[in-house]
Amino acid sequence: MGAEVVRYTYRLRPGARAERALRGEWHRCRFLWNEAVHQHRSGNRPTFGKLSTLLTAARRSNTWLRAGSQVAQQQTLRTYGQALGHSFTVKGRGRPQPKSRKKTLPSLEYTTRGFSIWDRRLVLPKGVSVPVVWSRELPSEPTSVRVYRDSLGHWYAPFVVRREAKRAPVVDGGIGVDWGVTTTATTTDDRHDLPHLGHRSRCAAELAKAQRTMARRRRKPGRQSNGYQRAKRQAARLHKKAARQNQHDSRVWAKQVVDNHHLIAVEDFKPKFLAKSTMARKAADAAVGAAKRELIDRAERAGRKVVLVKPAYTTMTCSSCFARAKQQLGLEERTFRCETCGHTDGRDRNAARVILAVAERGHTSVDGISHFQPPSGSVDGAA
Numbered sequence: 074m075g076a077e078v079v080r081y082t083y084r085l086r087p088g089a090r091a092e093r094a095l096r097g098e099w100h101r102c103r104f105l106w107n108e109a110v111h112q113h114r115s116g117n118r119p120t121f122g123k124l125s126t127l128l129t130a131a132r133r134s135n136t137w138l139r140a141g142s143q144v145a146q147q148q149t150l151r152t153y154g155q156a157l158g159h160s161f162t163v164k165g166r167g168r169p170q171p172k173s174r175k176k177t178l179p180s181l182e183y184t185t186r187g188f189s190i191w192d193r194r195l196v197l198p199k200g201v202s203v204p205v206v207w208s209r210e211l212p213s214e215p216t217s218v219r220v221y222r223d224s225l226g227h228w229y230a231p232f233v234v235r236r237e238a239k240r241a242p243v244v245d246g247g248i249g250v251d252w253g254v255t256t257t258a259t260t261t262d263d264r265h266d267l268p269h270l271g272h273r274s275r276c277a278a279e280l281a282k283a284q285r286t287m288a289r290r291r292r293k294p295g296r297q298s299n300g301y302q303r304a305k306r307q308a309a310r311l312h313k314k315a316a317r318q319n320q321h322d323s324r325v326w327a328k329q330v331v332d333n334h335h336l337i338a339v340e341d342f343k344p345k346f347l348a349k350s351t352m353a354r355k356a357a358d359a360a361v362g363a364a365k366r367e368l369i370d371r372a373e374r375a376g377r378k379v380v381l382v383k384p385a386y387t388t389m390t391c392s393s394c395f396a397r398a399k400q401q402l403g404l405e406e407r408t409f410r411c412e413t414c415g416h417t418d419g420r421d422r423n424a425a426r427v428i429l430a431v432a433e434r435g436h437t438s439v440d441g442i443s444h445f446q447p448p449s450g451s452v453d454g455a456a
Contacts, residue, residue, distance in 0.1 A: 099179035121154035144187030241375035247336030249429030259421035338432030392426035
């Protein structure tokens with residue numbers, strides 16, 4: 074197999090001087106982003122080339138901008154241009170919005186000529202040198218890096234590198250995946266189910282305590298106190314701990330599914346509507362969207378065949394005779410019973426087998442991922 078482009082992320086530990094320099098660079102890039110948004114709203118609709126010309130003129134006359142890195146500033150404008158073009162091509166996607174000083178987390182991008190690695194430290198323009206926690210060695214020379222800070226105040230650096238793609242084991246057979254809340258992922262084989270482990274619910278009491286402390290210490294006018302900031306960091310730490318646990322579980326589960334199946338049929342489930350229901354908290358704890366993205370990305374890299382199946386009628390269709398029930402099953406009904414053939418199975422397990430049947434009898438696109446909508450009447454498209 075050939076090479077693949079991946080990101081290797083490492084923790085950064087900048088000192089006080091380096092962190093001030095990174096924040097100052099971010100404020101310059103944020104200023105340019107907001108100026109680009111203003112230019113677009115005023116009717117100029119500038120392209121990346123025009124923005125680059127304006128940046129060159131601004132750096133000549135503005136000492137504050139000239140004190141920063143031109144590479145990072147150009148990358149900010151390039152990212153804005155890509156986001157603006159993506160907003161026109163993707164239906165329903167909003168245009169780029171201004172970046173707030175208080176709410177937006179710092180993020181800087183550097184190409185090859187804007188950074189280097191010397192003495193196992195990340196060296197950025199204007200004499201900024203940051204120690205890197207090298208948890209593993211880079212497989213090749215990086216082509217770009219993005220330096221960002223998370224909600225806890227930790228700095229990270231994902232390097233873009235090329236590495237030899239690992240050949241996935243040769244296997245046959247397929248698997249269907251149905252998403253849920255009680256069980257995050259129910260498959261056609263119960264050995265590959267992803268149970269709902271409830272990482273967020275286990276720390277709910279501690280999180281509620283931190284949030285009450287935030288509410289008690291919050292000042293409506295003026296700058297927030299150090300006690301409020303400590304409570305805010307504690308709440309963010311609990312959120313991130315649960316998110317990392319969910320991410321780890323999703324990666325382990327996705328690797329197991331991808332290594333043992335060639336065809337992976339995934340329910341094209343949109344968990345957004347659950348945020349407005351009574352299951353919002355439990356749905357967020359299940360992290361269906363993160364598990365779905367991890368499974369699809371890993372399957373693509375391994376060269377597996379992935380089919381996204383619309384969830385319409387998968388719960389109402391029998392996986393044995395493919396007859397459709399006349400009435401939709403309520404959420405409290407967890408057992409599927411077919412009135413035509415008498416087949417009885419778990420609601421989610423039956424839906425997973427229907428999803429696999431749709432993928433096996435459907436058609437996939439050239440890139441290996443397709444959206445297949447079963448026609449009304451049957452699963453395989455026959456009359």
